[in-house]
Amino acid sequence: MDRLKQQIDFILEIDKLKGILRQSLVLEGTRRENDTEHSWHMATSAFILREYYKKEVDMERVIKMILIHDVVEILAGDTPAYGDYSAEEKYRKEVESANKTFGILPEDQKEEYITLWNEFEDMETDESKFANACDRFQGFIQNVTSDAHTWRKFSPKKSRILSRMRPVIEYMPEVYNGYIKDYLQKYIDLGVVEDDLPIKAVATDMDGTFLTQDKRITEENRESAIKTMEKGVEFIVASGRSYVSIKELVQNIPGINYFICLNGAEVYKNNRVLYEASIDPEISFDILKKCQEIDLDFSATGNNKVYYSKLDLEYESIIKKEDSGINFIFDKEKKNIEKDYYQKLVFYNSPEKFKILREYVEEKYSDKVNVFESGARIMDIVSKEANKGNGLKIVARDMGIGLDEIVALGDNENDLSMLKEVIYSVAMENAKDIVKDQVRYVARSNEESGVAKFLNLFLKLD
Helix, strand or coil, X not given: CHHHHHHHHHHHXXXXXXXXXXXXXXXCCCEEEEHHHHHHHHHHHHHHCHHHCCCCCCHHHHHHHHXXXXXXXXXXXXXXXXXXXXXHHHHHHHHHHHHHHHCCCCHHHHHHHHHHHHHHHHCCCHHHHHHHHHHHHHHHHHHHCCCCHXXXXXXXXXXXXXXXXXXXXXXXXXHHHHHHHHHHHHHHHCCCCCCCCCCCEEEECHHHHHCCCCCCCCHHHHHHHHHHHHCCCEEEEECCCCHHHHHHHCCCCCCCCEEEEHHHCEEEECCEEEEECCECHHHHHHHHHHHHHHCCCEEEEECCEEEECCCCHHHCCHHHCCCCCCEEEECCCCCCCCCCCECEEEEECCHHHHHHHHXXXXXXXXXXXXXXXXXXXXXXXXXXXXXXXXXXXXXXXXXXXXXXXXXXXXXXXXXXXXXXXXXXXXXXXXXXXXXXXXXXXXXXXXXXXXXXXXXXHHCCCC
């Protein structure tokens, strides 16, 4: 009976959580939320949002962790997330409280729950990472239902909110980027939250953006990329070009780790492929046969092979290298069309024939491929899953950052998917109007080192 008494004494003790009030408001702001309401809402969020956490977890362990994670506040009290406090002192008080409160239980259960509490605090296991993401998400939801009450009360800057939301950003990026990001920006635009520009990465298109018309990287642009990385900000290249072509262009800019290639059909981290999306071979074969019918020149890239009737300018120097690693297959008459897994199809120089091909492709394969212009008299086709926006999401997920921590710069239709994903979207002065109409900022032209001029001011590089 002593064991039963200890257990019942603990159950009676944790009833006090109903009286521990948090800063968040409930019921449309009529009163403060208590710890038990927070834990219930958090546990429900874990079940509802389980699909967005990509690791296998023991849900019973997750829910146990959630239900007991704030028991320590019975004695230690609630610490406002955005208030001024000593993290060391907070942890000391909570450890003391954990030992006393869980100490009411029989020894085996005491050890189990203290271990669970420490696991939650350490955030090293998959279960504790998921539980912490749900904790931060639930606190955010109370902001949603109270017109940003805690943000208005404590006036945290964007960087501090992002620090608080980091478990959601890292472990459930779809939840952060799909909902929290835009809500946070709403209150930045309203002046409730100060945007202190906590930028973690810069993503730039190449042709028409980082490159001049004659395909050079100006010294000013080169220096700005280096200074950006010296500031601790990742510099990402996002291009319709192949990995080999991009690497050749940026060989004098050391430190670039991420490459979004072929308009998002390939994503590299250094020399390792993070993502690859090919067009179905039957579809690409049919499209190339249509090109043969209307006599439209093309270049098809995939599996370290370039099959072409007209060579893309990006390959003019690469084809001369014996060690390029690319097999070039020339088919001037388009009589030996090869069926293969291509990541990108490129078409050249004929807007009239582009129109015929585009109508044909979009009528038959609009759910399978993306079609867009990527330069002067150039049209690209890639898999539906491939675009620069998706590529940027893959990089952001690998880095553990939010899309609202990235600056993106571009000039053409193929850049729109990337520019639409970020808050700090930048079009070059030479960009198409359809691009400039959908971004937050416009930079100087690519001929004027517009990327450098923008970054120097925005990131205070000088």
